Ligand SMILES: NC(=O)C1=CN([C@@H]2O[C@H](COP(=O)(O)OP(=O)(O)OC[C@H]3O[C@@H](n4cnc5c(N)ncnc54)[C@H](OP(=O)(O)O)[C@@H]3O)[C@@H](O)[C@H]2O)C=CC1
């Protein structure tokens with residue numbers, strides 16, 4: 001398999017480690033920010049030397065495409081999704097988009113849909129840190145879906161976000177709701193913490209109709225995603241207590257496994 005990665009942070013590193021357990025990739029191309037090439041090469045020739053038979057480090061989409069990836073995983077953030085993903089899709093290469101909250105920008109959502117159609121490629125939106133997206137998406141097609149989502153994380157996971165300006169995160173002794181609004185507002189204001197809100201919106205009731213609450217909770221048993229669905233076909237509530245990933249407390253470990261699942265489903269004889 002020839003894999004392209006946009007971003008070489010926590011998710012990318014852990015994903016490569018998991019993929020390498022099944023044997024080395026045929027080729028790996030990693031797109032990093034300008035100035036980070038030498039660091040990326042060092043890592044690919046050091047700890048990650050077994051991940052691929054050959055590798056390349058690039059800083060733009062044209063160079064990534066020149067490496068002829070069969071699949072690209074975006075795991076860098078909203079700005080990277082905007083900068084690089086349209087060209088990859090237009091070139092006919094499927095993309096697993098992890099920074100799904102980028103689609104809260106209607107212009108980018110339209111651009112990515114158009115690029116995928118033009119290139120005959122597929123934009124794959126993984127479940128990421130949440131679950132039961134299959135059911136929500138099925139119900140979404142039936143219409144009349146109402147979704148309420150509550151995302152709670154330990155205070156430290158909200159560092160560097162607007163929540164830090166509203167709360168004394170280090171001194172919290174009880175759970176505090178610091179945001180209520182639509183999925184579009186949540187995904188836009190919390191690009192590294194509310195991709196789940198966007199995933200639920202895209203699968204179910206849409207960005208304006210998906211109600212979101214974000215919570216800093218010193219007693220949270222991890223990153224907790226809880227949502228309730230009411231629809232003519234089914235009602236359900238699901239609560240997922242995620243362990244944070246080792247490399248980034250904002251990101252749940254399940255996100256990495258969700259991307260792994262998408263890749264395995266493309267390669268194996270059975271998709272589940
Ligand atoms: N769908 C879901 O459920 C979830 C989605 N996510 C999304 O996944 C993203 C990645 O998560 P994670 O790996 O934990 O985050 P990290 O911050 O560990 O990794 C992101 C990496 O991408 C780099 N980067 C930033 N901008 C660009 C760019 N324009 N081009 C290339 N590289 C870039 C960063 O560099 P630097 O550090 O120098 O900025 C960093 O190395 C999050 O930002 C979030 O949007 C996360 C969790 C759940």
Ligand SMILES: O=C([O-])CC(=O)C(=O)O
Pocket residue numbers: 129191192193194195196197223242250251252253255
């Ligand atoms: O990983 C998580 O728990 C969820 C997350 O950060 C997001 O929704 O962006």
